Amino acid sequence: MTIQVIVLNGGSSSGKTTIARSLQTVLPDPWLFFSVDTMVEALPPALRDSDAGVSFAPDGSVVVGPEFKIIDGAWTAGIAAMARAGARVVVDDVFIGGPDSQERWRQALAGLGVLFVGVRCDPAVAAAREAARGDRPAGMAASQATTVHEGVSYDLEIDTSLMDPLDCARAVAAHLA
Numbered sequence: 001m002t003i004q005v006i007v008l009n010g011g012s013s014s015g016k017t018t019i020a021r022s023l024q025t026v027l028p029d030p031w032l033f034f035s036v037d038t039m040v041e042a043l044p045p046a047l048r049d050s051d052a053g054v055s056f057a058p059d060g061s062v063v064v065g066p067e068f069k070i071i072d073g074a075w076t077a078g079i080a081a082m083a084r085a086g087a088r089v090v091v092d093d094v095f096i097g098g099p100d101s102q103e104r105w106r107q108a109l110a111g112l113g114v115l116f117v118g119v120r121c122d123p124a125v126a127a128a129r130e131a132a133r134g135d136r137p138a139g140m141a142a143s144q145a146t147t148v149h150e151g152v153s154y155d156l157e158i159d160t161s162l163m164d165p166l167d168c169a170r171a172v173a174a175h176l177a
Contacts, residue, residue, distance in 0.1 A: 001113040003176050004083045006031070006090045007105055009152060010119030011144030012060075012136055013129040015160035015168065016092040019119060022169035023090050027176070032082065035092040039075045043068070060140030062096050073104075080108040094144060099151035117172055118154040121145055122161035 006023065008016045020033045040054060047053025052067040064072070083089050095101035102116065121129075126141035156175045158168045 003113040003115045004088055005079070005109055005112055005114045006117060006172065006176075007109075007114060008090065008092050008117050008119050009095045009102070009148060009154075010121060010160075011094060011126055011141055011146075011148050013126045013133060013141040014119045014121035014145065015129075015165055016119050018165040019158075019160070019168045019172070020090045020092050022165045023172060026166070026169050026173045027088075029088055031088040031090050033090045033092070034075075034079055036094055037092070039072070043071065047071075056137045056140070058137060058139075060137045060143045062094075062140070064096065076104060076108040080112070083109065083112050095148045095152055096144075098148065101148075102152050115156065115172070115175065116152075116154045118149055118152065118157040119168070120149065120157060120159045120161070122159075125161040 008020060010016050017035055017037070020035070024031050024033060040048070043053055047067055049055050050065065052065040054065065054068045055063045057063065079089055079091060091105075093101070093105070097104075105114070123142040123145040126145045130136050130138065130141035156172060158171055160168060163171070
């Protein structure tokens, strides 16, 4: 089956967005890119940092509420609809719920060719990137570096502590070929 959707899962500051942008450069066909960060930024202010929406604790942990889950389901279904309509899509997500998060994507993308890619990064490297970014709660990258992969199965795993983003994108592209 031809791959229509590439799902990149990794912790905060692991390099998913940079890999996704690099994939758009190295893949021969056009691929759309959607990030969970963009969806979070699109939330109304009342759902940011709220029990109903999404909140980020001082230690970097993320808590999602019932309204966020509804919107996240719509976002996932919308991406699946675009793929079913013929678009090739790269998704950058953080599987806070581990295998449950992956199952949500499996259900939404049923019948489509999907490549699940684990984007790993050494916790210390991710923490250094997080500090340099300055736009995330301190501790988020280190706490997510391993937990988002627990119980998740991948078609391919890459480690951004060992490879630069372009080489990671080339490894994904080679897997598609």
